[in-house]
Amino acid sequence: MHTRAEKLEAFGRLLDVLDTLREQCPWDRKQTNESLRTNTIEEIYELSEALLNDCPDDICKELGDVLLHIVFYAKIGEEKGDFDIALVCHALCDKLIYRHPHIYGQVQVEDTAEVVRNWEQLKLREKDGNKSVLSGVPRSMPALVKSYRMQEKAAGVGFDWEAREDVWTKVEEELDEVRAAIKEEATATEAEFGDLLFAVVNAARLYGVNPDNALERTNRKFDSRFSYVEQQAKAQGKALKDMTLSEMDALWNEAKQKGL
Template identity: 40%
Template sequence: MKEIRTLTQIIARLRGPRGCPWDQKQTHKTLRPMLLEEVYELLEAIDQKDDQALQEELGDVLLHIIFHSQLAQERRAFNFQKVAKQLAEKLVSRHPHVFGKERLATTQQVLKRWHQLKEAEKPTRQSSLDGIPLHLPSLLLAQNLQKRAARVGFDWPDPKRGIPAKLREELREIAQTKGSGPAFARELGDVLFTLVNLARHRGVDAETACRDSARRFATRVRSIETSLAKKGKKTTQLTPRQLDQEWKKAKKRR
């Protein structure tokens, strides 16, 4: 596409001898936190169902993809065209039911075949957990580790009974742990890990569920602050009981 070619040429010029001093100094590592921020902004646009913001944020993420490809091209590793070519080949090879003669009728069959083909492409892996980025958000990391382990047999034979029982056990242990040191942190981590397992077996994305709860909390706090401000009051002026009453009102408003 003409537009993609134009983008790659712009990035190359920005990185060139007469380009932008800031762009010239960037590396894969310096761009890393900015890429992460752009991805989160993209997720925000998706959650807000804002098409204009979605278009803009997709462009910002694309900028990083092309920028990283340009950095790789400069050290003669690969370029954006090779990135696109490899992706196209991967999509074709992992969809034999579309581009080949295989017949897969359900989503479950498609996912199972996808994972089989993916594993066949990575024969050098020594563990079923290899390839999962440890820098993922903690709840997402736990969920992905559990999913991968489940595919090789590490899962609850009776999750409806087993996981709630395990959760009760972990909660008892955390209640018996004194202080807030490493022992408490370890027990707390076990509780969170078990909750992620429960969410996984109920078909709920734990990361999204926690984020939605955080959003609801923030919305209610802002609602209370706005309501009190109209009366010339602040939350710090209220008693715990009054705050609880305001909280219940905020829940009804949303």
């Protein structure tokens, strides 16, 4: 791996390359915060894909793409006279030092949960109490991730279950309400499903499971097994729509046995 000096040299090279592109490339020269935003979102999803695949080469590549966007936004900020990459880095370092008083101060912590609680409380203190606990959760965030982050933030200020086992009572209660709404054909069925999902996300959080990661793994497993069913059906000269459920189940079980 590279030395600290080599890493700093590489970062300086990136800044130099971007400066050149911003001056000489028609496409790079015309970019703005607004035009880059959707591309940035796409790059984050591509990085997420690489992380889930646990492929070092792809992770390295996608991290570079995300880093390019960070440096690009800082370059635009510098051109506007608002901030530059140095200010971005210093502000981040100051925040990290402030939010880690157990490292840079005299605060004692027992575990990671206490670190998280301190982190959320310090964030609120930074805001001088003018914003709510949940104000830092973007409204546009995907619903599953958003519910998880909201619960994390609420727990960070003590709004949480006294014993994690108690959450299952809530999950069962919400499941009963979904069943009742379905039986009554109530208009509240969607709302009840939302309450159930929120409770399940809460349970996952309490047991140290990121629900978005868990669901994505299941999505991939379903994709792999269903693709196997399609491939085997095609090999048999059959269309899925013409097969019985038991025939498709048999192929699904084959996929499971193969570890798909």
